[in-house]
Amino acid sequence: MAYAEQNLPSLGDSEREELSPLMERKLGEQVMRDIRRDRDYLDDPVVLEYLNNFGASLVAARPEARGEAGYDFFFFAVRDPTLNAFALPGGFIGVHSALVLAAQNESELASVLAHEIGHVAQRHIARMLGRQRQDSLIPLAAVVLAALASRSSPDATSALLLGGQGMAVQRQLNFSRDAEREADRVGLQILDDAGFDTSGMIAFFGRMQNATRSYSDMAPAYLRSHPLTTERMADIEARIRDQRYKQHVDSLDFHLIRARLRVLQNPTAQGMRDAAAVFENQLQQKGRTQIAAAKYGLAFIALRQGATDKAQTLLQESSAAAPGSSEKLQNPVLTGLSIDIKLAANRPVEALKEADAARAKFPLSRGIAHQYADALVATGRYDEAVRYLRDQAQLYRHEPELQERLAKAYAAQGKQALQHIALAEYYAISGSLPAAIDQLGIARRAPDATFYDQTVIDARERELQASWKEEMKDSQARR
Numbered sequence: 001m002a003y004a005e006q007n008l009p010s011l012g013d014s015e016r017e018e019l020s021p022l023m024e025r026k027l028g029e030q031v032m033r034d035i036r037r038d039r040d041y042l043d044d045p046v047v048l049e050y051l052n053n054f055g056a057s058l059v060a061a062r063p064e065a066r067g068e069a070g071y072d073f074f075f076f077a078v079r080d081p082t083l084n085a086f087a088l089p090g091g092f093i094g095v096h097s098a099l100v101l102a103a104q105n106e107s108e109l110a111s112v113l114a115h116e117i118g119h120v121a122q123r124h125i126a127r128m129l130g131r132q133r134q135d136s137l138i139p140l141a142a143v144v145l146a147a148l149a150s151r152s153s154p155d156a157t158s159a160l161l162l163g164g165q166g167m168a169v170q171r172q173l174n175f176s177r178d179a180e181r182e183a184d185r186v187g188l189q190i191l192d193d194a195g196f197d198t199s200g201m202i203a204f205f206g207r208m209q210n211a212t213r214s215y216s217d218m219a220p221a222y223l224r225s226h227p228l229t230t231e232r233m234a235d236i237e238a239r240i241r242d243q244r245y246k247q248h249v250d251s252l253d254f255h256l257i258r259a260r261l262r263v264l265q266n267p268t269a270q271g272m273r274d275a276a277a278v279f280e281n282q283l284q285q286k287g288r289t290q291i292a293a294a295k296y297g298l299a300f301i302a303l304r305q306g307a308t309d310k311a312q313t314l315l316q317e318s319s320a321a322a323p324g325s326s327e328k329l330q331n332p333v334l335t336g337l338s339i340d341i342k343l344a345a346n347r348p349v350e351a352l353k354e355a356d357a358a359r360a361k362f363p364l365s366r367g368i369a370h371q372y373a374d375a376l377v378a379t380g381r382y383d384e385a386v387r388y389l390r391d392q393a394q395l396y397r398h399e400p401e402l403q404e405r406l407a408k409a410y411a412a413q414g415k416q417a418l419q420h421i422a423l424a425e426y427y428a429i430s431g432s433l434p435a436a437i438d439q440l441g442i443a444r445r446a447p448d449a450t451f452y453d454q455t456v457i458d459a460r461e462r463e464l465q466a467s468w469k470e471e472m473k474d475s476q477a478r479r
């Protein structure tokens with residue numbers, strides 16, 4: 001993946017040995033802004049919701065990992081055929097799509113994420129970046145971006161970003177052997193405390209090591225950034241011996257999400273055919289979970305191809321195959337796809353009815369909340385949509401998706417000033433302050449802008465201008 005280098009501030013402070021948690025978070029947010037714009041960033045609400053619920057259950061086992069600032073971790077996936085995961089400054093943890101697909105159970109996935117949480121908890125990144133000297137002339141965010149870009153193709157991308165400095169930078173961001181062992185130790189504790197099978201770590205790391213031997217192109221990415229020595233494996237094994245074996249029952253969601261990722265990782269026609277072939281093969285297996293996941297994957301493909309009737313039938317078959325009748329009723333992933341199918345099939349009334357029932361059943365699901373708003377708009381109930389989205393935006397101030405939908409609902413009502421105020425908030429939350437300020441200008445000139453709207457716009461514009469000035473100062477003062 002290539003990340004554009006633009007306006008990257010250097011947060012390096014030569015006096016400091018380690019970045020403060022607040023600085024670390026700020027740096028992570030800057031890097032995330034670029035990653036979110038990358039076409040390989042998997043901006044899929046269902047995958048993001050699963051990863052974040054799953055990741056949060058791991059972080060809960062070690063709340064102090066959130067630093068003095070108490071920030072929330074954010075987990076995300078990128079389209080990438082190599083096996084890897086990486087931690088950015090400030091608790092942003094990315095995982096490659098291929099790694100999620102290679103994990104055979106939740107304990108294996110958890111072992112990789114817990115290891116990355118270990119790096120954050122032990123402040124490995126903050127310490128490493130804190131040691132970067134300002135006279136190295138490389139802005140910090142660029143260092144992180146270059147290291148990320150070099151994950152898949154170390155020679156091409158980082159050289160592109162930083163000229164000849166690319167490889168040196170990449171070595172700087174590799175953790176020391178001690179740091180790797182420490183992340184393993186903390187990761188294992190997290191796994192154990194969160195109720196996962198700790199032998200998942202050995203199984204998964206071992207399989208990656210074997211894959212390195214047999215398919216040299218596929219596996220080494222993770223091992224290159226987290227060198228796995230015999231010593232490290234022996235260390236993990238010794239620690240596991242002292243721990244009691246825990247049976248972890250995988251959620252149905254884990255298997256559904258993997259099916260979804262298999263479709264999303266390659267959205268070309270050939271990618272769909274390959275994914276469908278894997279699902280057809282999976283249907284030959286005996287396990288009900290496997291069959292439910294395969295049918296879900298085929299239903300998702302059908303929806304993406306516009307075959308909504310076929311998608312509906314396949315989804316019903318998936319639901320019927322899913323083990324345990326209570327689980328079927330309690331599954332937001334299956335319900336979410338059902339609502340999407342109805343919205344795509346232009347059956348908004350049914351979609352609304354289903355979304356309304358689902359939001360009562362899954363009050364914490366952000367995906368379902370967004371779908372409910374979509375269904376209100378689709379049925380033309382704009383007043384209700386606006387009321388609902390405004391309430392939601394009060395509760396979830398950092399969700400750009402809410403402001404985006406709010407703008408759509410206002411547009412449907414023909415309210416131009418309010419539409420552009422909502423768009424301004426959408427850009428402000430997404431970190432594009434100049435675009436946000438532009439939208440406020442458009443809102444001010446809108447023919448329906450009332451005196452009250454003008455006052456709101458003026459006040460908000462002063463705030464955003466001040467933040468923008470601050471951001472520019474940050475990036476220039478330290479150059």
Ligand SMILES: [Zn+2]
Pocket residue numbers: 115119175180183225226
């Ligand atoms: Zn590591």
